Amino acid sequence: MLKHAAKLLPVARAQVCDHAEVQLLSVRGINFFNAPNGPSVKQVSIEDEWYNRQRNIFQLLDKQPYFPVDVFVAPNAVVCGDVDIYGGASIFFGAVLRGDLNKIRLGNRSAVLDRAVIHAARAVPTGLNAATLIGDKVTVEPYAVLRSCRVEPKCIIGARSVLCEGSVVEAESIVAPNSVVPPARRIPSGELWGGNPVKFIRKLTAHERDRVLDDVANHYHNLAAMFRREQLDHGTAWRDVEAWRQKLVDHGEYQWINFREQKYLMRLQHEAEAMEKLAS
Structure with a gap:
């Protein structure tokens, strides 16, 4: 670019x-990387850069992200390392999927909305799989943080919620916004939980399980398809x-x-x- x-x-x-x-040269002569214990990197003035060498999708060591052609990854989202994204999924603006210490899987038609962060620990105290596994038609709302957890299909993770290591959200469930799911906590299928720490609120209605969860996932899938049509080919x-x-x-x-x-x-x-x- x-x-x-x-x-x-x-x-x-x-x-x-x-x-x-x-005066300008005297100001630019100050190099803050010349400190005795500073990083050994070369400072390059931004005016000397013709092109932006940063990539928003890149490998870490020998781990290369995988995603098919119908996946939307926003230009300022970051996907790196051991990340598998399946068909129709979407990564919206400012979101981060960082598979450096363990694996991340994002299922079909799932959406990670703006500035959400998904990463994984090397291991969890519970002894369960430390990978972050997200099923099909899952909506991760803005500013949510998911770490070494498991989210089964057709769930909504509310905005600014935190899912800690080893937590499990079973299929067709909703985590309310601003909630914290403690480590190793399990949210049963078909229920609404919220709070800090998260607590049971009520059962989902049949309409919510059959229509609402699907409609939310389809909405963001269609929105991502519109964004993808506007992107320029490399x-x-x-x-x-x-x-x-x-x-x-x-x-x-x-x-x-x-x-x-x-x-x-x-x-x-x-x-x-x-x-x-x-x-x-």
Whole structure:
């Protein structure tokens, strides 16, 4: 993806204030990674990056995420490591599925909504499987956190709820928003639970079990399908464009002008002029 922190402009428009440039260089000379015990990484100015090298779907060590073509993963969602996503599932904006320590499975037509986090521990004290297993047609609402738990098909996990290690939510159940399911707690099928810690509230009605749970899952499936149709396919056409631009730069017809840097330099110049007026 293009950062476009820099653009092409004629050489004649590349003039900047020398005094402001000296101030800018003095500011940029401060490298916060030069501390004695700091990380041994190379600091690269964002203006020097042509493209964003970050990927929202990537492998960790030898674990590669799996998902079919009909899965929607939002551009700013993160799916990494040992994650299996099955047909029709959707990962909405800002959600994170991090399979670094153990496996994550997301079933058919399940939806992980905005900024929900799903991850797994290496092991759980109960001795059960530490993987996070989510069945078909499960809706994980925004800001929920699921860790090494099991959610069976056709469930709704309310917004900002937390499912701790070893917890089990059986099929056709609902966890109310802002609830906390303690470790190793089991929520029986066909029930509504809520609170911190979670407690039984009531049985679900036949209408809720037969219609509501399906309707919620189908709603987010259709919404994700609309988002998926708007996505652009990945390609390499940008390589030819950048080769052409670089050729113009090499022939001296154009040069790279950093708009962000120029804007900063102009601001320094205006501040200096304002100070001179106040002094006079």
